[in-house]
Amino acid sequence: MSITSFRLKGFAVKAGAAVGAATVLAMSAGPALAQELPGPSDASPDQEFTDAAAVVNQYWADHWTDYFTGSYTSPELLPGSSIGVPGLYDSNVEQLTCGQEDLPPLNAWYCGEGDYIIADYNLLNNQDVGDSFIWLVVAHEWGHAVQARLDLPYQAVADELQADCLAGAALAGATADGSMLWDAGDDQELFDTLDALADETPWTDPDSHGDTSQRVDAYNYGVLNGPNGCLP
Numbered sequence: 001m002s003i004t005s006f007r008l009k010g011f012a013v014k015a016g017a018a019v020g021a022a023t024v025l026a027m028s029a030g031p032a033l034a035q036e037l038p039g040p041s042d043a044s045p046d047q048e049f050t051d052a053a054a055v056v057n058q059y060w061a062d063h064w065t066d067y068f069t070g071s072y073t074s075p076e077l078l079p080g081s082s083i084g085v086p087g088l089y090d091s092n093v094e095q096l097t098c099g100q101e102d103l104p105p106l107n108a109w110y111c112g113e114g115d116y117i118i119a120d121y122n123l124l125n126n127q128d129v130g131d132s133f134i135w136l137v138v139a140h141e142w143g144h145a146v147q148a149r150l151d152l153p154y155q156a157v158a159d160e161l162q163a164d165c166l167a168g169a170a171l172a173g174a175t176a177d178g179s180m181l182w183d184a185g186d187d188q189e190l191f192d193t194l195d196a197l198a199d200e201t202p203w204t205d206p207d208s209h210g211d212t213s214q215r216v217d218a219y220n221y222g223v224l225n226g227p228n229g230c231l232p
C-alpha cells in the first residue's frame with residue numbers, strides 16, 4: 001500500500017559502509033550457526049514472520065543513526081485476532097482496515113495511520129511460497145515504515161521498489177551483523193516465489209509493485225549498497 005503523510009522529521013544522510021553481496025554469501029552456512037540464528041528455514045509461517053520482524057526491527061534500531069538523523073522508533077505489529085500472532089491476521093475470518101480503507105486479502109501492509117504492520121496469513125501460508133519470501137514481506141513492509149520516517153516524496157512504483165531496496169539492505173545488514181542466517185539458495189527461492197505469485201496477489205502485482213526483474217534489481221541494489229543506496 002502507499003504510505004500516508006505520517007512524517008516525523010526530515011533527515012540527513014550520513015556516510016555509511018556499504019554491505020557487499022560477498023559479505024552476505026560469506027556469512028552463509030555453518031551448521032552450528034544454523035541451529036542458533038533465525039533465518040529462512042522450515043519453521044511455521046507465523047514463526048518465520050515473528051523471527052523476521054524481530055531481526056529486521058533490531059537492524060534498524062541498531063543502524064538508524066549510521067544513516068539518518070534523529071532516533072529510531074519501532075512500528076507496531078497490530079495484534080493478530082484470529083491468528084493470535086502479532087502482525088498476522090486471517091482475511092478469511094476478519095476484515096481489517098487502515099484508516100477508512102479495507103485491506104484486501106493476500107496482502108501485507110504498513111499502515112501509516114497508527115504506524116503498524118499487518119500481514120494476511122494467507123499470503124504467507126501458500127504452497128508456492130518459499131520461507132525466504134516471508135522475510136522479504138516483513139523487510140519490505142519495514143521499508144515502508146522507514147520511508148514514513150523520512151521526508152521523501154515518491155511515485156507509486158518507485159515507492160514499492162524503494163521498499164524492496166530497503167528490504168535488501170536490512171536483510172544483508174542483519175546477516176552481516178550475525179543476527180540472522182541467509183543461505184546461498186534463499187535469494188533464488190525468493191525470486192522464484194515473486195515470479196510464481198506475480199498477478200496472483202496484490203502484494204506481487206507488477207502494476208503496483210514492479211515486475212519481478214525490477215524488484216530483484218531493487219532488492220539486490222539494497223544488498224550491495226546498503227540503505228544509502230536506496231535513497232535518491
Ligand SMILES: [Zn+2]
Pocket residue numbers: 001140141144160163
Ligand atoms: Zn509495499
